[in-house]
Amino acid sequence: EPEVTQTPSHQVTQMGQEVILRCVPISNHLYFYWYRQILGQKVEFLVSFYNNEISEKSEIFDDQFSVERPDGSNFTLKIRSTKLEDSAMYFCASRERDSRLYGYTFGSGTRLTVV
Amino acid sequence: TQLLEQSPQFLSIQEGENLTVYCNSSSVFSSLQWYRQEPGEGPVLLVTVVTGGEVKKLKRLTFQFGDARKDSSLHITAAQPGDTGLYLCGTSGSRLTFGEGTQLTVNP
Numbered sequence: 371e372p373e374v375t376q377t378p379s380h381q382v383t384q385m386g387q388e389v390i391l392r393c394v395p396i397s398n399h400l401y402f403y404w405y406r407q408i409l410g411q412k413v414e415f416l417v418s419f420y421n422n423e424i425s426e427k428s429e430i431f432d433d434q435f436s437v438e439r440p441d442g443s444n445f446t447l448k449i450r451s452t453k454l455e456d457s458a459m460y461f462c463a464s465r466e467r468d469s470r471l472y473g474y475t476f477g478s479g480t481r482l483t484v485v
Numbered sequence: 486t487q488l489l490e491q492s493p494q495f496l497s498i499q500e501g502e503n504l505t506v507y508c509n510s511s512s513v514f515s516s517l518q519w520y521r522q523e524p525g526e527g528p529v530l531l532v533t534v535v536t537g538g539e540v541k542k543l544k545r546l547t548f549q550f551g552d553a554r555k556d557s558s559l560h561i562t563a564a565q566p567g568d569t570g571l572y573l574c575g576t577s578g579s580r581l582t583f584g585e586g587t588q589l590t591v592n593p
Contacts, residue, residue: 470516476529
């Protein structure tokens with residue numbers, strides 16, 4: 371079964387530091403996403419990415435966040451200057467087609483702790 | 486953004502019991518997906534329903550999509566401890582939006 375791979379699984383960082391979360395989507399998938407889940411809360415959409423550009427972003431995805439696909443396989447989420455409230459599980463997801471018939475495949479997540 | 490309400494929020498049952506969880510919206514779903522999330526893991530897709538009145542079965546799990554496509558239910562027969570997890574419904578428009586989920590605990 372193809373998987374979405376995320377690294378690292380855990381990241382602890384000092385407030386104000388930059389972090390890069392990495393994802394390798396499924397190889398034939400064309401649509402990529404980042405979601406966030408603060409402890410005890412719902413899974414929230416951050417951003418979608420297609421054809422090397424952002425398709426849609428939520429109100430959470432402010433100027434301190436950025437995404438890129440630096441090569442043909444990796445998809446990264448950068449948080450420029452982390453805040454305590456950025457502590458959460460971050461999930462990458464990919465999808466083969468942008469169609470209501472297609473499901474999302476999620477990675478196992480990166481647990482980010484900002485101290 | 487379409488708002489999804491899931492109920493109950495928490496459910497704790499004994500092994501072998503049956504259960505039903507619900508997902509509702511005030512507006513029509515173009516499609517609905519059910520996911521299960523285990524602690525420390527990402528959501529895993531269980532099923533996609535798109536047609537009003539549709540029923541899909543996945544072993545002991547039965548998914549139903551309401552005729553008006555505003556609600557859906559997930560019924561589990563003879564629940565097992567391995568069914569424990571957070572059950573999420575999600576609607577996929579331009580983005581996948583989740584409900585709060587139902588946290589199911591099946592006790593041996």
